[in-house]
Amino acid sequence: MLLSISRRRLITTLAVGGTVLAVGGGSAAWSLRGRHTTDPFALPPAVKTPEARVLSAAKGNVVSGEKPTPLWRPVSALAKDSSAPLPVRDVIVFGAKGGGIAALGVADGKRRWTAPEVDPTGGSVSLSDALIADVDTSGGLVTFVASTGAPRWKIPAEASAVVAADETAVYVSTKAGKLRGISRSNGEILWTVQVSGDLKTKRPVGAAARGHLVVASGSGAGEAVAVDAGDGHELWKVGNLASVDGIPPHPVISGEIVYLNGASLTARSLADGNERWATSEIVDGKLYPSGPPLIREKTVYVTEGPYIRAYNSVDGSEEWESVKSYFMYSPVAVQGSGVYAISFGSVVSGANVWAIDHDSHEKAWTYPLDEDAGRFWIVGDGNRVFVKNGESLLALPVFA
Structure with a gap:
């Protein structure tokens, strides 16, 4: 059961007696009738990411052009409207079929834990790779130990979705369409504001x-x-910013710049929003939107209609371009020596995961997906590429 704490309740409990709050070095502990329990807001240690073996044609464990064998079989466990799967060290978290969220072990795809009270569409964020923050069906902000699913704390927040997190706070949108910041150190609501954008x-x-x-x-x-x-x-x-069919942008911050996709990819000053550079793909007079950007060191990877491209993050100069296909809206994963995205091809070829060799820019292999599955997503971590294919989730190997 989640530990639910409000500031008023905490003050009342301290006033009644029998509880001593000791604070030191930014952490707190409760001692109740001689029993000591850990501060629910203290971060547990993050577990090590178990890295998969990288395949190599030179070593004979992968053949160029052949469909790869998944690291674990597709698991049919995702809600159709699940938020994007979130890998956190040794687990990957997603909205579960039947409600709530669930986590699979990244090494074997086996179920590790579930939290049925969580809204599967409300989004998950990682807190220092140690905790997962979500919104439950009552609007509370809830957290779980990422590796085990052990519940930590719950804050009444009237929240509809988790928006983002940093080292200080978790940020949520409220059911009233406002933006709210909540402290990670004690669960205090720091502020609530009405912003210009539509958050409902x-x-x-x-x-x-x-x-x-x-x-x-x-x-x-x-x-x-x-x-x-x-x-x-x-x-x-x-x-x-939006593309013609209203796909929402995915902001990514790196250094002093925020990157925003949509009708085009723009790099803007984080301080004042001024445009640093922008790029777009126009073919035969048609503007192709940009997919969610991915930052790797000083390079921005993004899909732009027929291509996956990479740009210098500072000045926007083009550094890399894939072979031509149809990567509309796909996210990008970069693992090992490959660049990965979902190609929606044609009526004949259907939907496939494409692995592009970073050095040659050529297709190394494809893995077929069910084109009628619904929502797709791709994300890489720990020498694995995780693919959401409708209600299924699978892990594919990467190559050197």
């Missing part, structure tokens, strides 16, 4: 770093709003 029509997506929170919405023409993470006051906003 579609689930907002955000990123937080360097004292800034950038929240994007796919409603209307698509907006991104930046607020001060300390008090929530609005710093800047930009509009007209």
